[in-house]
Amino acid sequence: MSNSIKLAILGLGTVGTGVIHLINDNLDELKRRCGRDIIITEVGTRRQRDDIDTNIMQNSDLMAIAASDNVDIVIEVIGGTTLAKDVIMQAIQHGKHVVTANKALLAEHGNEIFAYAEANNVHVAYEAAVAGGIPIIKVMREALAANKIDWLAGIINGTGNFIMTEMRDKGRPFADVLVEAQELGYAEADPTFDVEGIDAAHKLALLASIAFGVPLQFDSVYCEGITGITLQDVSYAEELGYRIKHLGFAVRRDGNGDSDAAGIELRVHPTLIPQDALLANVNGVKNAVLVNSHPLGQTLYCGDGAGAGATASAVMADVMDLVRVLGSKDNNNQSHSDQKNHGHHVPHLAFIPEQLSDTPILRAEQMITGYYLRVHAYDSPGVLADITRILSDAGINIDAILQKPAHKVGQVPVIILTLPVVESQMNLAIEKIEKLDTITDKVVRIRLDELA
Amino acid sequence: MSNSIKLAILGLGTVGTGVIHLINDNLDELKRRCGRDIIITEVGTRRQRDDIDTNIMQNSDLMAIAASDNVDIVIEVIGGTTLAKDVIMQAIQHGKHVVTANKALLAEHGNEIFAYAEANNVHVAYEAAVAGGIPIIKVMREALAANKIDWLAGIINGTGNFIMTEMRDKGRPFADVLVEAQELGYAEADPTFDVEGIDAAHKLALLASIAFGVPLQFDSVYCEGITGITLQDVSYAEELGYRIKHLGFAVRRDGNGDSDAAGIELRVHPTLIPQDALLANVNGVKNAVLVNSHPLGQTLYCGDGAGAGATASAVMADVMDLVRVLGSKDNNNQSHSDQKNHGHHVPHLAFIPEQLSDTPILRAEQMITGYYLRVHAYDSPGVLADITRILSDAGINIDAILQKPAHKVGQVPVIILTLPVVESQMNLAIEKIEKLDTITDKVVRIRLDELA
Numbered sequence: 001m002s003n004s005i006k007l008a009i010l011g012l013g014t015v016g017t018g019v020i021h022l023i024n025d026n027l028d029e030l031k032r033r034c035g036r037d038i039i040i041t042e043v044g045t046r047r048q049r050d051d052i053d054t055n056i057m058q059n060s061d062l063m064a065i066a067a068s069d070n071v072d073i074v075i076e077v078i079g080g081t082t083l084a085k086d087v088i089m090q091a092i093q094h095g096k097h098v099v100t101a102n103k104a105l106l107a108e109h110g111n112e113i114f115a116y117a118e119a120n121n122v123h124v125a126y127e128a129a130v131a132g133g134i135p136i137i138k139v140m141r142e143a144l145a146a147n148k149i150d151w152l153a154g155i156i157n158g159t160g161n162f163i164m165t166e167m168r169d170k171g172r173p174f175a176d177v178l179v180e181a182q183e184l185g186y187a188e189a190d191p192t193f194d195v196e197g198i199d200a201a202h203k204l205a206l207l208a209s210i211a212f213g214v215p216l217q218f219d220s221v222y223c224e225g226i227t228g229i230t231l232q233d234v235s236y237a238e239e240l241g242y243r244i245k246h247l248g249f250a251v252r253r254d255g256n257g258d259s260d261a262a263g264i265e266l267r268v269h270p271t272l273i274p275q276d277a278l279l280a281n282v283n284g285v286k287n288a289v290l291v292n293s294h295p296l297g298q299t300l301y302c303g304d305g306a307g308a309g310a311t312a313s314a315v316m317a318d319v320m321d322l323v324r325v326l327g328s329k330d331n332n333n334q335s336h337s338d339q340k341n342h343g344h345h346v347p348h349l350a351f352i353p354e355q356l357s358d359t360p361i362l363r364a365e366q367m368i369t370g371y372y373l374r375v376h377a378y379d380s381p382g383v384l385a386d387i388t389r390i391l392s393d394a395g396i397n398i399d400a401i402l403q404k405p406a407h408k409v410g411q412v413p414v415i416i417l418t419l420p421v422v423e424s425q426m427n428l429a430i431e432k433i434e435k436l437d438t439i440t441d442k443v444v445r446i447r448l449d450e451l452a
Numbered sequence: 453m454s455n456s457i458k459l460a461i462l463g464l465g466t467v468g469t470g471v472i473h474l475i476n477d478n479l480d481e482l483k484r485r486c487g488r489d490i491i492i493t494e495v496g497t498r499r500q501r502d503d504i505d506t507n508i509m510q511n512s513d514l515m516a517i518a519a520s521d522n523v524d525i526v527i528e529v530i531g532g533t534t535l536a537k538d539v540i541m542q543a544i545q546h547g548k549h550v551v552t553a554n555k556a557l558l559a560e561h562g563n564e565i566f567a568y569a570e571a572n573n574v575h576v577a578y579e580a581a582v583a584g585g586i587p588i589i590k591v592m593r594e595a596l597a598a599n600k601i602d603w604l605a606g607i608i609n610g611t612g613n614f615i616m617t618e619m620r621d622k623g624r625p626f627a628d629v630l631v632e633a634q635e636l637g638y639a640e641a642d643p644t645f646d647v648e649g650i651d652a653a654h655k656l657a658l659l660a661s662i663a664f665g666v667p668l669q670f671d672s673v674y675c676e677g678i679t680g681i682t683l684q685d686v687s688y689a690e691e692l693g694y695r696i697k698h699l700g701f702a703v704r705r706d707g708n709g710d711s712d713a714a715g716i717e718l719r720v721h722p723t724l725i726p727q728d729a730l731l732a733n734v735n736g737v738k739n740a741v742l743v744n745s746h747p748l749g750q751t752l753y754c755g756d757g758a759g760a761g762a763t764a765s766a767v768m769a770d771v772m773d774l775v776r777v778l779g780s781k782d783n784n785n786q787s788h789s790d791q792k793n794h795g796h797h798v799p800h801l802a803f804i805p806e807q808l809s810d811t812p813i814l815r816a817e818q819m820i821t822g823y824y825l826r827v828h829a830y831d832s833p834g835v836l837a838d839i840t841r842i843l844s845d846a847g848i849n850i851d852a853i854l855q856k857p858a859h860k861v862g863q864v865p866v867i868i869l870t871l872p873v874v875e876s877q878m879n880l881a882i883e884k885i886e887k888l889d890t891i892t893d894k895v896v897r898i899r900l901d902e903l904a
Contacts, residue, residue, distance in 0.1 A: 018747065021747070022598060022747055025600070025746065025747065026598060026599065026600050026746070029598075029599075029600050030597075030598060031807075032803045032804065032807040032809075033597050033665075033799070033802060033803050033804070034597070035804040035807070127595070133748040133749065133751060134751060135591055135594075135595030135596070135751075138590065138591075138594060139587055139590075139591070139595070142587075142590060142769065142772070142773065143579070143587030143590045143591070143766075143769050144587070144765070144769070145482075145768075145769055145772040146474060146478060146481075146764075146765055146768030146769055146771070146772055147481075147765055148477070148478050213484055276733070278730055278733060278734070278754060281728070281730055282730065293765075294477065294478070294761070295473070295474055295478075295760070295761030295762070295764055296755065296761055296762050297585065297756050297759075297761060297762060298755060298756075299586060299587075299753070299754065299755030299756075300752070300753070300755065301751070301753055301754075302730060302751060302752040302753075302754075303749065303750060303751030303752065304748065304749050304751075309746070309747030309748055309749060310747070310748050310749060312598075312747055313596070313598055313599055313745075313747055313748035314595075316597075317594065317595050317596070317597055317598055319598070320594070320597040321594065321597075324797060324798065345776060346776065347485070350485060351485050352484065352485070352486070352487040355483075355484040355485075355487070357484075
C-alpha cells in the first residue's frame with residue numbers, strides 16, 4: 001500500500017521481538033482497525049540477525065535509523081538513559097514520532113524530551129513505560145480527562161508484587177523468594193531497581209504528572225523498598241485484616257492547617273491495605289492501578305505489567321494512535337508536515353504544557369498516612385499505657401491494638417494500627433517510644449492506607 | 453473565548469444534571485487539559501427550570517436544539533429509543549457530533565446511526581453507554597487496538613451485581629434484595645431490564661462489536677436473568693470454591709470439529725466463577741469487565757457502572773475527545789467542515805466500517821460452557837452411577853461432585869460440576885437424567901467458567 005506506516009524498531013530484546021511477533025500475528029486485525037498497512041522497514045540491532053524478515057533493513061547505527069527517510073515512527077526499546085536519549089532526540093529532530101517503553105529515561109529526562117517533541121511538532125508516546133500492558137496512560141490522559149484526580153495507588157512493579165505474594169501465600173522469607181524471582185527471570189541479577197522501589201518511583205513520577213498536571217519530578221519521589229519486610233509483619237497484618245503490598249502513591253493534598261501542608265505526595269513504600277480491597281487481591285507479577293477521581297470515584301485497572309506480549313501490546317497501541325494522528329487514507333496525499341499538525345493531540349503530560357502547575361511535592365515529614373507499628377517491650381506493667389500516652393500526646397489516634405504472647409523470654413510484641421497522621425508527628429512519637437526503658441528494639445513501622 | 457466548544461444537553465435527569473455539575477466543578481481542570489473553554493449553550497428540558505444558569509438557553513423543542521447553529525456537540529441523555537433516535541439523527545444531519553449514554557438505542561439501532569454519522573462525517577460517541585464510568589469503550593477501541601480479542605466477561609449491570617452480592621453476603625433471598633434495590637434506587641419499579649439481563653445484553657452487543665468487528669446484533673444475544681437463582685445454589689457454589697455472578701460473555705470460537713462451530717458466542721447468564729478471581733470479588737453495584745486478548749493476556753477494568761458522577765465522567769471524556777478532534781486553538785480559524793475532517797478518528801465499532809465481518813453469532817445450542825448441575829434424586833443405590841454414566845456417554849467430563857445429606861426425606865441433592873461442553877450435548881444428557889425413575893425434580897443448571 002502506498003499509504004503504509006513505516007516503523008523502525010530500535011532494539012531487538014524481549015520487547016522489540018515481541019513487537020515483531022505481534023505485528024506478524026495480528027496484521028490482518030491491525031489493518032481492519034486502522035485501514036492502513038503497518039510495516040517494519042528498519043530494525044536497530046548490534047549484530048546481524050538471521051531470524052528477521054529479509055525485507056527489513058538491519059542496521060547497527062541507531063542514529064542513522066532515527067534520521068531515516070524510510071521511517072515514520074521510531075520505536076525505542078533499547079532501554080537505558082544515554083544512547084536511548086540520543087536516538088529519541090535524533091528522531092524528534094528529524095520529525096519522527098517516537099514510541100518508547102523507557103520509564104527511567106522519561107522519568108529523569110521527560111521534561112526536556114517532551115518540550116523538544118512539542119517544539120518539533122511530533123509526539124513521544126509512552127504507554128508501555130508504566131504498568132506494561134495496562135493502558136493506564138491512555139486512561140488517565142483521556143478517559144479520566146474530565147475528572148479531578150485526588151489520588152492514585154498502584155502496584156507498579158511486578159517483581160515486588162511477586163515477592164510479596166509468595167511471602168504471604170507460602171510463608172517464605174524475602175531472600176528465598178528473591179532468588180526464585182531471579183531464576184524465573186522476573187528480577188534482574190541486580191534486583192535493586194525492583195526491590196528498592198526505584199523502578200516503581202520512575203513510573204509513579206510519570207503517573208503523578210499526568211494525574212495532577214505537574215512537571216516530572218522523579219527526584220522528589222519518596223522511596224522505600226521491601227527488603228525489610230518480615231514474615232512476622234506479613235502475618236500480623238493478615239491477622240488484623242490487612243495485606244502488605246508494595247505500592248506507589250500520588251496524592252493531592254489541599255492542605256487545611258498548620259501541619260497539613262498543601263501539595264503532592266509522591267511515595268513508594270510497603271503498605272497495609274484492607275484484605276478485601278481488590279488491590280490486595282492482585283497477585284503474582286500482575287500490576288494494578290487504583291485511581292480516585294471526582295466525580296467518577298474509584299476505578300481499578302489490572303493486568304500484566306511486564307513481558308513481551310503485554311509490552312508489545314502497549315507499544316503498538318501507541319503506534320495505532322499515531323497512525324490515526326498521521327491521518328486517514330484521504331489525508332495521505334498531504335505533505336508530511338501537514339499531517340503532523342492534524343487533529344487529535346493529547347498533551348504529553350495530559351495537561352497543555354503552559355498549564356502545568358508548580359504545586360510543590362511534599363517532603364517526607366509532611367506526608368500523611370496511617371501506620372502499622374510493631375513495638376517490642378519488656379512485659380512489665382504500664383508499658384502499654386506509656387506507649388498509648390505518647391501516641392495520644394502526639395495527637396495520634398489508635399485504630400487497633402494487638403498484643404501477642406511473648407516470643408522471646410520476657411519480650412512482648414505489641415502491634416498498633418493508627419489513623420492517618422503527619423509523618424513528623426509520628427517521627428517524634430516513635431523517638432519517644434524508643435527512649436522508654438521498657439522498649440527493647442527499634443520500632444518497626446509500615447504505612448497503612450484504607451484506600452477509602 | 454472565541455474558540456470555546458458549545459454543548460447542548462438534551463435531558464436534565466440524573467445524568468444531564470451530573471454533566472452540568474461536573475462542568476461547574478472541574479471547569480479549570482478541563483481548560484488546563486484541552487486549552488479551550490467548554491460552555492453549555494442550550495439545554496433541552498420539558499419544563500422551564502430555575503436552577504439552571506441564565507446564560508443557558510432552555511428549550512423544550514429538542515429537534516430545534518439538535519439543529520441549532522449555537523451548538524457543536526449534542527449530548528443525548530433523555531433515554532428511550534424513539535425521540536432520542538430522532539434528535540440524534542437530526543443532530544447528525546446538521547453536522548453535530550453526538551455524545552450519548554443510550555445503550556438500548558445503540559444496541560438496537562446503532563448500525564443505522566453509525567452509518568448515518570459516517571456519511572455525515574461526524575462522530576457518535578458512547579463511552580457512557582457501557583459500564584458507566586469505566587472507560588471500556590476507549591480501552592477496547594484504542595488501548596487494545598493491536599490485540600486480537602479472544603473473549604470478554606463482564607459484570608455490566610450494577611443492580612444484578614448488587615442483588616447477587618447481598619444474596620451471598622447476607623444469605624437473603626432474591627425477592628427480598630430486589631425490594632431493597634428498588635428502595636435504594638438501584639432498580640427501577642419495573643426491574644425486568646436489570647434482572648432478566650436485557651440491560652446487560654444491550655451493553656454486551658456493543659462490547660462484542662468493538663471486540664470482534666461485527667455489526668451490532670442485539671437480537672442474537674442469548675439472555676438469562678437471575679430470578680431463578682436460589683440461596684441453596686449460592687451456598688453450594690461457595691462450598692465448591694466458586695461464586696455466582698451475573699455476567700455477559702462475548703467469546704470468539706475458531707471452531708475445530710463437528711459440534712464445535714466457528715462463530716461468536718454472545719450470552720448473558722448467571723455464572724459460577726472461581727472465588728479467587730478478581731471478577732468474583734467485584735461487589736455491590738460495581739461493574740467490571742475482564743478482557744482476554746492476544747498478546748496482552750487478561751486485563752480487568754473496574755468501577756462504578758452507573759450514577760450521576762460516573763456517567764457524567766464518561767460523557768465528558770467523550771466530549772474532551774471530540775474537542776481534540778475539533779482541533780486545537782490553531783485550527784480554529786478553519787472552516788467547520790474542515791475541522792470535522794481532522795485527524796484522529798476511531799471507527800465507531802473499532803474496525804473500519806468496510807472491514808466489519810459477517811462472523812456468525814452462534815445459537816444457544818452451539819455454545820460451549822462448563823456447568824453446575826443440581827440433581828435431586830431418591831437416595832437409592834446406583835443413582836449416582838446412572839447420572840455419571842449418562843454424562844460420560846454424552847462425552848461430558850465431570851470436574852467435581854458434591855453429594856449433600858438429604859434435606860427432604862429420602863431426597864439427596866447431588867451437585868456436579870462439568871468441564872466445558874457443547875450445550876446441545878448437555879441438553880440431551882439432562883433430558884436423559886430427568887427421565888430416570890430416581891430423579892424427583894427438574895435438573896437445575898447454571899453455567900460455569902474458569903475465566904482461564
